[in-house]
Amino acid sequence: MSADTNQEMAGLDAATSRAVGLLAKARLPLIAGLGTDVEGVRAALRLAHRTGAAVDHVGAAHIAGELRMVADAGSMTTTLAEARNRGDLIVVCGEGARRWIEETAPFASSETPYDWRGERTLLCLGCTAPTSVAAVAASEEIAGDPVDLLRELKAAIGGRPSSVVHETAVAKLREARFGVFVTDPRDFDHLGLELAQALVKDLNETTRFTSISVPAPAHGRGANLVSAWTTGGRLRVGFGRGFPEQDDWRFSAERLVADGEADLLIWVGALVPDLPDYAASLPTIALVPPGAQATADVVIEVGVPGIHHDAVLTDAVRDAFTFVEASDIATWPSVATVLDGIAAALDAGRENA
Amino acid sequence: MLTLLKGGRVVDPVNGATAVRDLYIRDGVMIAGPAEGEMPDEVHDVTGKIVMAGAIDVHSHIAGGNVTLSRLLLPELHVSEDPAAEGMPFDTARWSTYETGRLYAEMGFTTVIEPALVPTNALQTHLELADIPIIDRGALTVVGNDDHFLSLLRDRQGRDALRDHVAYHLAASRGLGIKVINAGGPAAFHSGLRAFDLDDEVPHYGATSRQIVTALLDAAADIGIPHPLHLHANNLAVPGAPATIADTIAAAEGRPLHFAHIQFYAYGKDADGGMVSGAEEIIRSFADAPNITMDVGQVMYGPTVTISLDLVKQWSGRTFASPGKWILQDGDAEGGGIVPLAYKKKNWVNELQWAIGMELFLLSPDPWRMLLTTDHPNGGSFTTYPKIMHLLMDREERRAWVEAMPEEARNKTAIAAIEREYTFEELAIMTRAGPAKVLGLSDRGHLGPGAVADIAVYDDLPDRTAMFTSARLVLKGGRPVVRDGKALGWTFGTTHHLSPETDPAMTRRIGSYLEGRFGVSPTAFSVPDAPSSARRTSRSSHV
Known part of the structure; x- marks a missing residue:
């Protein structure tokens, strides 16, 4: 492991700790954007189950x-x-x-x-x-x-x-x-x-x-399919009751923020770097591609699936799942690594408490 | 690690008569016994219990694009309402992959085969299979309706080219065998046909269903695929289909052939052309043909959804959709038709379908060759298996169902006269040893030395439904995964597949075809390494 990589890992640990601090205080976390590969969506659903979060994808027309x-x-x-x-x-x-x-x-x-x-x-x-x-x-x-x-x-x-x-x-x-x-x-x-x-x-x-x-943006079809086989239903989905509930209106990211129900946003932006306007109105953890100029309480740079790490994505040509080899392998962590790291840190925190 | 399963009544007909005996497992594999003086590291006392190998399902739609499309079509069919167990996310998420793995395991099933692995969408099926916990999985590659195959047939490119085409797709999609669906029918549907029989020609290709089936029987033999060609025959649900089945058996000319969900073809015609049981006619064809295996596709009552790549059938079935919505997808070769149905006890056709399935089980002379399925979810959910076992093992239980049948249905079937009850040994063959044999999975389905230690332990309850719904103990590879009917946590099995030899020239040829057809490189269709276990064909030395 290079010195650079060590430094990045230390940075990631610190960012994870800050993210866990915010999550521990949140009553209704919201995981939105969800522009990520299959592994990233799987990890988002696991973290949502773990924290009682709501999950929405940026491709609203595809869903609703x-x-x-x-x-x-x-x-x-x-x-x-x-x-x-x-x-x-x-x-x-x-x-x-x-x-x-x-x-x-x-x-x-x-x-x-x-x-x-x-x-x-x-x-x-x-x-x-x-x-x-x-x-x-x-x-x-x-x-x-x-x-x-x-x-x-x-x-x-x-x-x-x-x-x-x-x-x-x-x-x-x-x-x-x-x-x-x-x-x-x-x-x-x-x-x-x-x-x-x-x-x-x-x-x-x-x-x-x-x-x-017309294919949904930001791996939208793939994200909904992963949700369907993992939770039984498409997005939008909420885990507040300890099991998945599908509801387009209740778990709409925009509505949850506008109505003051969500009190923490995890923006999964590997494929959608620009934060939505509503992010300004609540504490935000932003997972964004390297170099994206995100303003948020915690900013974690993640690799772009299919570019910085191997990934399974619905491709733009067929709109079906395709394994995409990384074209420019880099050390930025994947969305799945970051979200699983947050879940593990939450578990460790609970054990220590 | 040495494990002892102590004092159970072992039902393992492959390895001898049923008897109370101890079973030993070393590192996940059955062994004859311990070394002299060796003490087990772990002992499971199963005194008074029934012990069998883990059950195997040869045909259950548990993963893939069409299964997930059904999830999207029918949210009202599977509303979740129970919190997940600690450490088992999604285990109560209705109709999720996680629930599927848990429910199968809790019934003592340890290997399940998805029968419709579509080559151009293989990755999605494998992603979903990988998310089904606890059990081992496999899938059958769907061939025979795609343009490349049909063009080879039309252009008389010969037996070797067809073999190489099939081997390519079997390898690339990581299938455990091959399946054909209403051979040529879906291709004909794309061109506007609405019915397709054994000797009908696919428009533009001049190939008949019979020619496609025959070519695939040759390909399966030439590649050395252990599982016989898995056939979804023509004329599903058409009264008179037993004649189609007899013709197709004749066309096989003694070669191994597996008929899927045969109940849906066992519909005869009375003098007025109305539907009656055709079970006896099917059994007559079946009994004399030792090369033929079948699974039943039993119908059980309740709301469900039919998922099929048989576009011809699903188009005609759409008018029965309940609720009244359906999906028909024209795929790259077959596609998918999704039609929700509710099988009702008060509907004489549904009652007759139930009775015909029962007749097929009970008239079958050979439990090795007539296997238990509901064609999940097409005839009913796999969770009805314990009830089906109960009905087969207990004629009093069955009598109550038969007596409740409407007169109109009872007059059209011989079910009321059948007294047979399945024994534990026949059940073990039909749900364990038989499926293992037909799939070529010789390391399971029995408990002899060398078998994987996939074991189901049941209380010997008169209520067979309760008995087989909640296994007392299930071991997967020697490790407890279910106790007292409850899964113990998430473990992940493997997806078994073949690695047949492929021909480099055909690989190049198909590669260039795929690029032309889809505008993407053939690697776009590849299935990357995942939890999987390569198995041998009879003709390949490498795995």
Whole structure:
């Protein structure tokens, strides 16, 4: 171990002690941000169980929109690879979906293992057509609020009356062999997403349709999946009663702080370095990447998963778990190391008491 | 470390008749006896108790993307309400991996196999398996519906190429065997088909279900996979499916083949095409085919959820969803269909399903080949196993259930006439030795020298449900992990998998295919080292 590393370890011990001091006084700690890898989320849930904390993730639309829709109504979805390779009609639902397609270019290749797919058709609801899509045979843009347009299209597909009939769009939907709706959960509430899913389901009565959504930020899908298999439910979750309770409203980080219920924040920011505004209103322990300018009562620099240490993350290309080898191994501790260290110090404190 | 299990009534049919005898364990492994004059370091007095090897489940959906999607779909099915035990975080978190491991262990189960390990999402399954405490785990790699495999078949690339393709995915996903789901059906569903039979062709590939199954039987043999091809056959839940099963058995031509959750295929048709028990027809096909093994997939009453990669079946089943919501995911090959169901005692179809499962157990001539499952959670939770054992071992208990059946269901099954009761020895074969044999896990399922010391000790209670729900003592690798029906704390077992030989040329070929298809390197799909234990295929010398 180098002298530098020794110094870092001593610094970490001191920071851990200060964090434990704050945690020991807290009645309702809040672990939020949660931008971290699988090991980091596992450790956060363990610490939450240990301290009775509430846990929330920064990807609010993913939780309160997309996952709420899944729990209320179910869904029809596909993988990004199937959407890219098999989809012959891409329905871009709203500005967020358009922007994501433009920025990440998931449909930029015309190639597909399914040589029968042919060219793609684009149908853009409430947005312009993204320019990054290859092999586009035809493209249609319909201006308006995407929710209104979805409602009108659903009425037409179901043979129900509607004030507006989008004849060419309806024909495109009917002709598709494998249509894919793309939504950004930030553009809709859970009912809007449910509406899109209801249309997808209706279309499957006569042909094949499915959907993908813009990935949640900061490993959001992964964090919720880890919570689901560890606690039984997705985020947001609270451990105040000694067992996990899932509740989007009760354990919303913003609400817990605004209503004065949470009295300590542990910001897990390995993938979200900027502290939220609400951090200014309560004691805060910030786990942030090296060099991040965080203002908090205790600041602990942690490695960035997949860069400074090996990590399992939902990757941005597939939105599925991937093992990512460190590209620039460094000595900063991982989120899991820091949080497990705090839990161990708490246990040691209890034994000494 | 020498451990003595003293005075129990040992039910271990592999190693002899049931008798009161002592068992010795050295460092987690069964031994014949101590050295002369050697005193045990630890003694468990189990006088008057029933002692068996730890039980093994060959087919239980306990981990992976679709299981967790079900958790997300149905929060109301599993609301937690009890504080965790000291030192056992999440043990009361309903339907968590932690609760799963605890509940299995408390029933005396020590090895459980997840039957749907999807190669493109293998890492999630392994992450979840690693979070299931106490028990050992394994998983079956799902093959046969992906574009690369079907293209090899279409292009007549030959038996070796298909073998190498399967070996690649088995190795990369760290599976313990291979499974195929409604062979070709999910691929056909992506292209718009809504039914798929044994001789139907997958659009664009020209391959039939029969050809896929046959190719995979060859691949399993050529790779030397100890577990037979694990088959989710065509026509699940379709009246008349016993004929499909007979045809598929014939197609196997004597090669080892395991049929999953056979109860869901044992539906015959009466003169009007209505559903009746097809159990006798299934058993006729099964009895004459010693190469065939099956697990039952017993239905038990209550709310549950069906989790399946059989998109064709789940699409048609969506109309029965209760509550009325469901998920259908078009995956990279199969995907997943998640449909909640409530099996009701007042529903004659559900009653008939229950009775058909019972018939299959009780008409089976061979407990080595007809194994206990509920296809958890599809037919019911694995926590109903003790009740199923009770029903099989006690005809009076069963009679009460049969008499409560509605007339409409009772006339369509022969269950009322069956007097058979399972013995302890048959039960030990069906839930221990049989599953171990069919999985190729020769070091478990029995208590002979060399076996791992996974042991379940039960009170000999007339109430078999109570007896098998709460093991008096469970040893995992010789260490006590459950006492008086309660898990003692978190320990972690291993995830068993095979390490078959792979062909470097096929590895390069699949690597370039994956890059083209997904836009990421094949390492994106890899499963890093985790608590795991590589096991041998019959053809590979290395582990």
